[in-house]
Amino acid sequence: MTTASWAGRSFEAEVGAVAHGGHCVARVEGRVVFVRHALPGERVRVEVTEDKGGSFCRADAVEVLEPAPERVEPPCPVAGPGLCGGCDWQHATPEFQRELKARVVAEQLQRLAGLDIPVVVEALPGGPLDWRTRARLVVGKAGRAGFRAHHSHRVIEIDDCPISVPAALEPVLSRRWRPGSELEVTSDGDGQIHVRELGMVRGKRRARQIQGGLAVQHAAGRDWKLDAHGFWQVHPAAADTFAEVAGDWAEAPEGGLVWDLYAGVGLFASVLAGQVGPDGEVVAVESGRRAVSDGERALSDLPQVRWRSGRVEHVIRELPGSPSVVVLDPPRAGAGRAVVESIVERAPARVVYVACDPAALARDLATFGAHGYRLERLRAFDAFPMTHHVECVALVVPKTVGGPGHDGPREPTG
């Protein structure tokens, strides 16, 4: 049966629960409508923005008929229907944004991992604005930089971005660029701004460093120098916060073997190295060659950190020994079944999982659960205020005492 597309249709709707991805669910004529710019409990007029057929379509709330008590005026002039796709919750109080994220994390854990646990999303210091230290902008037809509209290639040119660190975007917003190029901006731990332009030159993608290039960051009691456009946490308080929680929960034994998977430049490896001491060993696995060389340089005073350059899913199978602790911080897709199975095969006593996508975390927790491990603790942080993103840190341990998992000193594997 073919049904006419709802795209462009406008109707009133009662807004229901929040869903993962920065929208809420409304049910209309037997279909699910994912509504952006609305809050649970509101009555709104929506306009359907995308309908690919099937059981759901996407819509924007274009008029609020009965507002929720948590609704506020967005501080950004380009936050709203059809405008910048960068933020999702500018129209909610910061407290309610965290409540929405907590509901999403709890729902993902329940649905994908069968875990019923109360979730609290904690604020990081600094408030909901002026926190973003890294951004990727695109250049519109007129040569001015901006962000893409939600689910669209359309460029929304901007004069400012209130969630970004003040003045971070000034070097890219104060001039014109080649239309179609992308601009990566990083404000580092010393407030230096780094700008790289990514564009097509004679059919090939080229990166041109416009300003800076080597970032300085300060976290976990160390100074780091790294590629300004390589991975580093976006929120200024995030690296220290996650390193502290990961360290507290890892409890790596002195002289022990531990793994830091998806290590970046070795933020967690540096903390773990302090715990295992000079007689222990931290194996840091990272696929980015530049991150590995930056990490080797940054941690050259910690010879117990051994770097392995390559993809975790391949390297992990060849790693010798049985780590007592594994810390992993995979990209959005999560670690996946094969990596989780490789971890549990070595029976670590503790696994600390740092996750930027609660759905991927929940899927991986389900795999841990099927292999004799359970979620022991979970903390969630609002490391991306105004957006739907949320960072979780999970401690995973063997289900039974004396089951999979071991602890204590070991011989380094060399």
Ligand SMILES: C[S@@+](CC[C@H](N)C(=O)[O-])C[C@H]1O[C@@H](n2cnc3c(N)ncnc32)[C@H](O)[C@@H]1O
């Ligand atoms: C979320 S970042 C974590 C970095 C580091 N833990 C930190 O907090 O700074 C994920 C890292 O994993 C790396 N990565 C992505 N996929 C990978 C893979 N399959 N194998 C190894 N590293 C990977 C990325 O280059 C990135 O540095």
